[in-house]
Amino acid sequence: MQTVAKVFVISGPSGSGKSTLLKRLFNDFPGTFGFSVSHTTRKPRPMEKNGVDYHFVTRDLMAIEIERGNFIESATFSGNTYGTSIKAIKDVVETGKVCILDIDMQGVEAVKKTDLNPKYIFIQPPNYDALEQRLRGRGTEHEEAVLARLMASKAAMAHAQIPSVYDRIIINDDLESAYKDLQTTIFEQQKVDPFTTP
Numbered sequence: 001m002q003t004v005a006k007v008f009v010i011s012g013p014s015g016s017g018k019s020t021l022l023k024r025l026f027n028d029f030p031g032t033f034g035f036s037v038s039h040t041t042r043k044p045r046p047m048e049k050n051g052v053d054y055h056f057v058t059r060d061l062m063a064i065e066i067e068r069g070n071f072i073e074s075a076t077f078s079g080n081t082y083g084t085s086i087k088a089i090k091d092v093v094e095t096g097k098v099c100i101l102d103i104d105m106q107g108v109e110a111v112k113k114t115d116l117n118p119k120y121i122f123i124q125p126p127n128y129d130a131l132e133q134r135l136r137g138r139g140t141e142h143e144e145a146v147l148a149r150l151m152a153s154k155a156a157m158a159h160a161q162i163p164s165v166y167d168r169i170i171i172n173d174d175l176e177s178a179y180k181d182l183q184t185t186i187f188e189q190q191k192v193d194p195f196t197t198p
């Protein structure tokens with residue numbers, strides 16, 4: 001099935017269901033989609049392969065590349081910098097796969113300054129309470145992190161309401177409907193010709 005773009009940006013508050021929906025999409029259409037390989041300044045762990053798990057680079061190289069504007073996002077956690085380069089996204093497309101970028105609103109704005117020309121999709125929770133319930137229900141964050149995510153969700157939701165930021169806003173209330181909506185947004189729809197269709 002043909003997709004409407006070669007790159008899709010998927011954004012939305014933490015807990016809105018991006019990973020859940022994307023996992024399903026990757027499973028249902030094996031070999032169609034790919035994530036870009038991130039860069040990191042941390043040392044590889046045993047079994048990790050350069051260019052597969054991460055592009056392992058030095059701090060100096062990473063700093064230069066970020067300075068040159070070759071990254072759409074980067075962040076430092078416990079002394080190590082991680083980031084997504086524009087080239088890593090193009091590499092996915094060159095292998096014939098459709099690149100899916102799961103990024104925050106700063107990343108979205110950075111992508112808009114590139115020549116990647118993606119479609120922008122926002123995954124929106126049905127409401128704030130449901131988001132809170134899902135974040136707590138997932139049980140992967142401690143209280144402080146849950147509160148920080150809920151706080152950040154307000155800015156992401158406001159940003160998504162600005163016209164022309166996103167091509168499509170998908171409300172993830174019922175998972176089945178949201179997943180159907182995602183597929184309709186991503187895949188080219190067959191046009192029915194009323195003159196040839198019986």
Ligand SMILES: Nc1ncnc2c1ncn2[C@@H]1O[C@H](COP(=O)(O)OP(=O)(O)OP(=O)(O)O)[C@@H](O)[C@H]1O
Nearest residue numbers: 013014015016017018019020134138172173174175
């Ligand atoms: N439609 C839905 N109805 C109920 N629960 C859902 C729905 N979609 C996702 N969830 C649940 O909500 C939680 C958060 O979903 P998920 O981890 O996919 O969010 P996310 O947007 O990827 O978050 P993060 O940005 O933090 O990775 C998970 O426990 C998931 O099972």
